[in-house]
Amino acid sequence: MQYTEETVKTLSSCFLQTLAPTLEPRKQAENFLKGAADQPGYGITILRLLSDPSVDEEVRQAAAVNFKNHVKYRWVTPDPDFPPPLNPIQDPEKDQIKGLIVTLMLSTPPKIQSQLSEALSIMSQHDFPSKWQTLLPELVVSLQSATDYTIINGILQTSNSIFKRFRYQYKSNELFTDLKYCLDGFAAPLLEIFLKTGQVIAANSENLSVLKPALECQRLSCRIFYSLNFQELPEVFENHMAEWMGEFHKYLVYTNPLIQETNREKSSIIDELKAAICENINLYMEKNEEEFQGYLGQFATDVWSLLMSVSLSTSQDWLATTAIKFLTTVSKSVHHKLFSEPSTLQQISESIVIPNVMIRDEDEELFEMNYLEYIRRDVEGSDMDTRRRIACELVKGLSTHYHEQVTALFSVYLQNLIQEYAANPAQKWKEKDCALYLIVALAPRQASVGATGTDLVNIEQFFDTHIVLELQVQDVNSNALLKADALKFFTTFRSQIRKQLTLKLMPQLIGFLVAESNVVHSYAALCIEKLLALKDGKQLRYTASDLTPFLQPLLTNLFTALKLPESQENPYIMRCIMRVLSIADVGPFASQCLAELTGILVEVCKNPSNPSFNHYLFEAVAALVKKACQRDPEQVVVFENMLLPVFQNVLEQDVTEFAPYVFQIMAQLIESRRPPLPQNYIAFFPPLLTPILWQRQANVPGLVRLLQAYLQKAPQEINQGNQLPQVLGVFEKLIASKNTDYQGFFILNTVIENVSFEVLSPYMSQIWTILFSRLQYRSTGKFIKSLIIFASLFVVKHGPSKVIDTINSVQPNLFLSILDNVWSPNLSTITGEMEIKLCAVAASMLFTPLLEGSATPYCGKLLNSVITLLVKPEDERIDEEQDVPDLDEMVGYTAVYAQLHNSTKTEDDPLKDVKDPKEFLAKILGGVSLQQPGKLPSIVQGLESSNQTALAQLCSTFRISIV
């Protein structure tokens, strides 16, 4: 693509149209640009366009965004194994762009500059430094010659994003080579600009227009300092530590009323600089205590007095938390003695901790206006950077070395806070809130069983006096915040509260489910849900019969809560419903619950927006199906009548999010039926085999499960409908990929188990061919295991000779080759009790036909593997290194498919009549000895010696003799 007047015109009008309000021209323009982007030279053309001052500003901005995206998707290093979806930018054009971008970025207006800076940072991730040697020198030269802070800050911002990778990558020679390169080139100019700007700031304390960008420059320099110092303390920074630290000190104590922010929600530039400095000195404190030691005293004083003057306004949250973090690091370090004086501990607690834990107007606002966010911070751990949490971390830090002193101090504070509240509940409720917050936050973070206790108060006693009282108040809407605190306290320490007392409080908890405050009714649901999940050892603490007396009001209030404003899709409530339904004896309420849930389902289908709510909703339905239908199959019809129309709607309307759930619950319904399946199910079957459904990854596991259910309950109908080839088509598709091959085996195994051999035999040769070609070309350990299990199941269900014959029908004598090269060598890698039994029994069944034929030589290896499989513990049989799961794979799969735990299939043992596979093997060998004496002893002699011993033991245990 050439940069001509013509192209400028075309592209300009296109960019303008991408901003058009109407869809059609916008789409058209976007498509045109997409096409144009495939042409070589597009990137450089756009770059020229956006830097052309004669072009309209709006067009240039749109072009800048487009350029950034162009770089994002097409600046890739070619990898022959993974061809990129879009044409990558070619190297000569890349070089051209690299040559231009720095200058352009520094000369364009801010909005364009920021896009170019991002593009540059993306480019640098691929090419810097080894393939872009000119970048750093170019940045440095510009930095050294620039006097305008817009340009300086542009350079620093870009450098900052380039260097960020040093903050999270592991040490390696490659990383350190790059880091060293950056340090050699950038550390000195960075210090230079930092010192120079320091003088500018000192000289311009009255001149806001100079001061602001200069302070921003310092902030950016500090962020770069952080990146360059992150891996370890570089020599050049150690040599200049005094200069850096001297400057840091200056800014930590810098005050200038002129630069205070007027907007109370926005942090001022000087506060941001101070926060960045706190992060830097915190890093030094964490990793370079010794070199930093000389500066510590000064900084501790600086940060301390900083915290004394920081306000409680949200605009200073970031500064306050980073400053407190620094003190926390000091308190835990070798230099903790700085805080050892009782008066120091006291002062920190009273002047820093308590004020920052006290609830603020902003928190109250959040409590009322955005309950989900409040809950997320208050109980779900996303408060990592709130003042409350960080202040409590400081207490924990101080406790590392001064546990007793700190505990004693805080016990007293708690008493005082509670007493203040008691004396004047109306005015001093914040004090009680503070006390409850402290107790919960200072207890070790809890696992699912709940916190085990705290040194600060006696939990039982405290609960009896201060929590029960709160919970027993008649009006569930009074003092909502304290109610929420009390419920949180209850939830946190639930395992410590006696069962009797908990049950006594159950009506209160149920009452809070319909409190007006969203936080309060959510916490009530959370509390009940967690209580019901509580276990003592392996037993649930609260059983169905404990729940029965409360069941009606509980269910009523739960469903009522879902009608309260803003709680229509409250995930805490739905989760609680799920929990109750999976524990309680819902018998009489089942149809009422079903009606409620179906109604909600119909609603959310219209616009699925809250994944976790929806997930629990389907879990609740699954729990209900399980409870009701599996106990009383007659109920299935009732459920089907309610649910199937909705499900049909989901599939017809293509509500993709819900399809995987629907398949699972349908499978569950079919599984709880006795054959034959009614006609409406049969009619449903063919559409399930349409390829489009299987193309969506998330559908596959649910569909496989559903297909299995059909195969179990209606194998004849499927055969009569001539659908078996299609089912096997699904199998063939799944088996082809490493990620889904085991799903293919699920189907194949179900087919083998439920379809008669007569029906199956025409297909067997083809099935084996598919399996063996996969084995030949793309085998994995996992695949081989699945293959052995399938073959074993085949042996057990239809007899060994059928297996041998069908395999040999692919190619004469193929069976023995498979046996010797695949089956025997890998048999001992099988895991899982049921699988081991199946495979051992099947292998044992092979001996008779093998010995009858002339395949005796193959028996030794097989027998050896069977014995290993049966007698050796798993970790001795299996090589740890085999099939190590790929971490990337682990990261990948989680989001794909949400399994419903309440709808899990129970596994069925295909060999119920075989109790002990060892005995089975022994009996077989005994039989062979009788029928074909003389054949076994020579085989036994060839076994590994440990297996000979094991076999001898088996023989004596089961009283057979091998002759």
Place this chain on the structure above:
Amino acid sequence: MEGASGAHHRDPFKSSVGRVAGQRRRQQAVTVGKERRESVVRAKRLRRADPSDHGDDGSMQLAVMGDEAAYKALEESTVNAVHNLKNLLKGSPAKRIGALQTLRHLLSCTAMPPVHVAIEAGVVTLLVDCLAFGSSEEQLFEAAWCLTNIASGDLQQTCAVEPALPLLILHLGEKSAVHVVEQCAWAIGNVAGDGEVLRDVLLKQGALHSLSRHLLSPVPSLSRTAAWALSNLIKGPSPKAAMELMKIEGMVDTLVSHVSKGEEDLVVEVAWVLVYVTSMSDFHVTLLLNAGLLPPLLGCLASSEQLSLLTPVLRTLGNIVAGDNSKTDVVLSVGQSLPGGIIGVLARCLESKHRTLQKEAAWAVSNIAAGSILQKHTVFNGGVVPPLLHLLATAVFDVRKESAYCLGNLCVAPKESREQGGIILEHLIALVDGGCLPGFIALVRSPDVEAARLGLQFLELVMRGLPNGRGPKIVEKEDGISALEELQFHENDELQTMSNTLIDRYFGEEYGLEEEYGPGMDVLRGSDDSSDYPPWRQGGGLTA
């Protein structure tokens, strides 16, 4: 890196969660940090005025006064001295030497000699002229001294010396006077101390062979200087120079015999040569061991109190035990003659108050502890555990991290052993009971990604390994969950995945109520395998 990469990449602290911290066994070839103080001092050496020189003119005292004006005056005198030398270059030898001496005084009378002005005034070409063949010993000596101090400056100043290098190397020849050779070696050592580019220049010009000849000099100060200069020359990161040095006939024996003689000042320098050789060539480690390096080396370790000696000796030892287990066995068996065995000696180093020694000793211990099961037992019972626990709880960051590697390696069974789940339970229990957990949890919270990973790996061991489900409980009690939570959104993907996996596995919500979904179902099954291989015919899903 010939022979080195494989051997030094010991497989330490394997844990089933995440990948192995495998690259660690070999110390980073590329460094950005200062080498620890002791070695920094030795990388470059300024030659200050000789004691024998007193009685010089009064101008020398100027610099001692230290104020700015005095320094200005010093700079001025230096420029004058350079000009003076230029004028006298064609003059009488005696006057020339006098001018050189004045210049040399000026360049060595303060810790920060005015090298920059001398260079600007064109001193290097003049000094090159003074190094011409046939010049008097005295003149050569003075010129080399000047160059030594010029090369002790920053990189740019050192580079300025480059034109003089061929002559400096030539004067290392056998016919030169000892004090000239030594001074030239000194200058070369300073140049070699300044990075790989200059080292390559020196190597191409043959400095290595010329220097190595003087290792055997009967003059102690010369053999010392030669060893020091060589150690700078073979630093790497490329192992080429070290290889070349070791190819010189008799080198192995020379090095071993120097260590055997036990002359501390010389051993210090030789030990630094050994540090680089042992870090780069596994093959030469074998040769050195066969030549009997260990008994005198370990002897130094046990008997010396000198930090400057112990540092390189410990690091050499650490490199040796980073090789295969058989070398470690040799170290352990030779060490038996020492009081408390070699492990006892290392324990004492760990108890030292010097951070460098603590760190070097911990590094050596962690390598031994990454070995065979027997070696792990020996380490565990050899007295290092108490100091390691102490260091983990109280030391500065890098020592804590190094100690954590030791303790972690002690608990992980080598692949070939038959320990349940790859854990040496006896060690793990003892360490946890010894109170190591808070130290590891502190590492989880560290901003250092390796340290955080190490902490996570240890928590995984504890939670999986301790019997009766004690692991998760004790981790929870030490507030480990909140430490894990802090990593859940970490920018490093691996840390994020590891912490999420651990939380899900050991502290996850008990979602379904059936026993089979409870946490810890696969606690004893070596965890990863079970999620990888779904049982046959299982209902639709993956094992959660």
